[in-house]
Amino acid sequence: MTGSSGPAGLDGAAHNGNAASRLGPLHDLRPGPAAVLTATGICCVVIGGLVAAVTGPLELAHGSWLAAYLVLVGGVAQWAMGQARSRRPDVLQPRRSWAQIGCWNVGNLLVIAATLTGAPWAVDLGSILLVIALVLAWHAARPGTGTSARLATAWASLLVDRAYRMLLLVLAVSVPVGMVLSHSRHS
Numbered sequence: 001m002t003g004s005s006g007p008a009g010l011d012g013a014a015h016n017g018n019a020a021s022r023l024g025p026l027h028d029l030r031p032g033p034a035a036v037l038t039a040t041g042i043c044c045v046v047i048g049g050l051v052a053a054v055t056g057p058l059e060l061a062h063g064s065w066l067a068a069y070l071v072l073v074g075g076v077a078q079w080a081m082g083q084a085r086s087r088r089p090d091v092l093q094p095r096r097s098w099a100q101i102g103c104w105n106v107g108n109l110l111v112i113a114a115t116l117t118g119a120p121w122a123v124d125l126g127s128i129l130l131v132i133a134l135v136l137a138w139h140a141a142r143p144g145t146g147t148s149a150r151l152a153t154a155w156a157s158l159l160v161d162r163a164y165r166m167l168l169l170v171l172a173v174s175v176p177v178g179m180v181l182s183h184s185r186h187s
Contacts, residue, residue, distance in 0.1 A: 032089065032097075033082075033085055033089075033094070033097035033098060033100070033101055034082050034083070034085035034086035034089060035082065035086075036082070036101055037078050037079070037081045037082030037085055037100075037101060037104075038078075038079055038082030038083060038086070039082075040074075040078055040082075040101075040105065041074070041075050041076065041077070041078030041079030041080070041081070041082055042075070042079060043075075044070045044071065044074030044075035044078060045070070045071050045075035045076065045079070047070050047074075048066075048067045048068070048069070048070030048071035048072075048074070048075055049067070049071065051063060051066050051067040051070060052064070052067035052071075055067060062115060062116055065115070066112065066115075066116070069108075069111070069112065069115075070112075073108060073171070074105075074108050077167065077171055078104060078105075080164060080167055081100070081104070081137050084137070084140065084141055084161075084164050085097065085140060087157075087160075088140065088141075091139075091140045091141075091142065092136065092139065092140045096136055096139075096140075097136075097140070099132075099133075099136060100132075100133045100136035100137055100140070101133075103129040103130070103132045103133035103136070104129070104130065104133035106126075106129055107126040107127065107128070107129030107130035107132075107133060108126065108130070109126070110122055110123070110125055110126025110129065111123050111126035111127065111130070111178070114126060114182070115182065118186050119186075120179075120182040120183045120185075120186045120187075123178065123179060123182040123183075124179055124182075127175050127176075127178065127179050130171075130175055131172065131175055134168055134171055134172050134175075137168055138165070138168050141161065141164055141165050141168065
C-alpha cells in the first residue's frame, strides 16, 4: 500500500489511510453535535430526577437546587440546543459546535461543583463558559435563508425559532443573576 492506491473501503472507494476513510460509510455512525446535546440533556433530566428523589431521605443541603439546575439548565436547555442544532446542522463550523458543547457542559460542572463547595469565584468561571456557549447557540439559531413551500410550515418554524431564541435570552439573563446570588450567599 503506497500513496493513494490500496484496498477499497466498504463503499468501494480507495482510502488514504485515515480512520474515517477506512471505515467507509460507517464513519457516519459517529454522533454529531445535535445528538450529543440532545442525549446529554436527556441524561441530565434523568439525573436531576434521581437527585430530587434522594434529596429528602439523604437530607442534601443543596439537593433541591441541584435537582432543579440539572433538569432545567443541564437538561431541558441542552435538549433544546440539540433540537435547534438538528434543525440547522450546518450553520456553525463543527469545531464551534463542539466548543458550544464543551463550554456548556464544563461550565455547568463548574457552577455545580462551585455551588456545592461554596466557591463563588468558580461559579463566575463556569458562568463565563456558559455565556460563551449561549453566544454560539445564538449564532447557530439565526434565521435560515430561503422560503418554505408551505406557509403553515414556515409559520411553525418561525414560532419554534423565536421560542428557542427566547429561551436563550432567559438563560443569558439568569447567568448574572446566579452569579450575584452565589456571591451574596457566600459573603
